[in-house]
Amino acid sequence: MGSWARRRPLKDVPEESPSAPVLSEAPHLSPGARITAEDEENPRVQQYSGELSPKSGLRRLSKPETEEKPLHDLQYAAPYSVVYPPNAADFATPPVPAQNFSAPPPGTPGAAPLPSDAALYRQRSAAGRQKSRRCGFFWVIPLIVVACVTLFIITMYENDCPHQSPHVSCIATWLGRLAFQPWSENPLLGPAADTLLRMGGLQSSAIRHGGGWRLLSCMWLHGGVFHLLVNMLGLLVVGVRLEKDFGAVRLIVLYFLSGVGGSLMSALFLTNVISVGASGALFGLLGATLADLLTNWTIYTSKVASLLSLLILIAVNLAFGLTPQVDNFCHLGGLATGFLLGFVLFVKPQFSWLYRDYAAEPALPYMHVDPPKMRKHKTYQYVLQVVAALVFLALFTAAFIAVFTGVDANKECSWCHYLSCVKTPLWNCDGVGGKQVTCDVTTYTNGTGTVGCADGRQTWVPNFPTQTQAQLQSICVRECS
Template sequence: MGSSVSAPMRICNGVESHLQLRSLLRKLALVRETAKAGNLVRSEIFIRKLKENILKELPPTRSELKREEKMSSRDMERGRKHRGDTQWTSWLTPTIVVANVAIFIVVMFINDCPKTTRGANEDCVAKFLGRFSFQPLRENPLLGPSSSTLEKMGALDWRKVVQGNEKWRLITAMWLHAGIFHLLTNMFNVIFFGIRLEQQFGFIRIGLIYLISGFGGSILSALFLQNSISVGASGALLGLMGAMLSELLINWTIYESKLGALFTILFIIAVDLAIGLLPWVDNFAHIGGLLTGFFLGFILLIQPQLGWEESRNSSQYGARAKSKYNPCQYVLFFIAAVLVVAGLTIGIVMLFKGENGNKHCKWCHRLDCYPTSKWSC
């Protein structure tokens, strides 16, 4: 690699040295003519300036070369950060997991199953946990609190959001979970997808995708599921999956083994959406979060095209710099930005006008639950 770069540089330096030598000879001839004319003062001034020019044209010293190498290495490091090659320290994703676990513990403490089910025919599950024990399996098979406790703690409820003006439930619902199985499944996937994305793109962009996707999932859920409550981080989680998918598509040219990664992500998303067809699973939150995260990925996870940083550095030597993003990336960025803003705006307006999404889409209820011989919706 060093030889391929140094050889052309030596050729260029040879040409420049030849031109500089001819210029120097012309200047020396002018000095002789000036001296012959007897104007010694002007000759001394000219010779002094000539020495300064010669010093400027001398090749760089070893210390100067080392200084230039350090500067170029810093430029390369900045280029790596632009391309997303530098790994960030992942702290936001573990914090999200810890926060969800802590909130679940608080919810179970407030739930206090032995007190709320006193006198009932069924006992709490895991009674040795005391007030942290779970509701009876017939009431909550996911090993968690009662629905009334979840509603009190901020579950998504259309009536309370729209009629009760409790808009904050669109955010709080994503931090609650129906049971320990629900919590563990979501947090495992958040760790799997969140840490990888955060290491590559940093906590700010991934945090925005997580929160906005969860918000988008809550909006779609509230529009279509108006007779039940909903909790869970699934919308935010599917948003991370959607962002990972769009990130792969918009940065297609810089990756290897692209098809394998594409099919893997699509398979995981398909499994999650298929699970959403089961009863008691809010698939509208899945779909809303997935779409929001997918379009946000085109906006927040775009990376410079391959070779941009190198061409930018070479432009200092007269070469034409490569465009930072290719035309396809610009088009996808613009379309995604329009769709995200329009989608969230329309959803919010429809929600607070009291619209029912099922009236505008007669078949959409099939996306949330598909009846079979084993269950009904």
């Protein structure tokens, strides 16, 4: 309510006004005389008292005698809001800013509902990633998919089945140079093994002879249409969520290091096999997702169900890798690399730190309570981060040295070949895990040749003089195992 009255002569006060108090007539009052202003029709205007100044004006009026309200009847007001008195237009006073009372703690009647965990984490993230998540924008995974599909088309063009293998029945010859190799040679609808090797496929002997770049190039190649579709679908399902949650930079680091980790393990155990595919990097994303769930346990809901679902998914994919023609060592290497990097790269703030703005505060403005100190990360998160980083650096360095020095890991681990292939009545595992496959090579004067297996099967090889020793070994392993 207003506590100051404007100075003006008494003669300027209207005698009767429905919206203003009527002053009693006192034309001959001396200085110091008291007057009163009352308005019985307006209950908001209570009795005011004041003294006449020597200049026949009103001096400062005293505060109205209003009834004090108990403090517990005060309502919480949002900061920066303005509270106006009833019918403020009747008064010449400015609006009164609201007191900046503390918001009620969670659980108090009238308190705002707590936001979800995911929303809180987005609020605490970097500004760039906040904008990306709000817009739903992601680009790394789609770019990887486009690159893999493009390179597969280029590989099929270079394969040129109708001209490179004129004595075999190519599949989908109407595609011209893009026609696929026969079912008996490549059941995945793809190119020949020697084409994959020329395009950058992984082979241990090629790495030791200046082909270190194959550790990266092999993750962009695929053995067939089915192989490509499965990997790209997995990338979209797993990778998009990780990119939205952790940003493009960390996803790129995880993807490439996981792919290289899978290539290193494959080169150590599958020395005579050509390996291609993005499955090592894909398993790295699965391993990082598992590490994310474990190290950020308090952030997620339905933790146990999510953990079991993820473990079952990983187990099923690893079990599928026990069949021939599938490089399960690459899967295991990528999975281990991604799991370790997940503890390093994918650490989120803890639940209590996310809710620090909603911590209990005094309900009354005159009370003072020091807010509790909250740590952004738990101690175990820091421990896991440091330990995982050290283990990753040690294993990665050791694998690099072993691959480039020609170490055959199968000699150090006689049972490890069972991690990639298990023999059943439906297939054998020759050529896997260091097992040697014997082939007889026959050359002809017309520039062709054949590769004969121990069971009597023979495979025709075009342009035999141009075939390298590594290519002949891959043909022998592929056809006779």
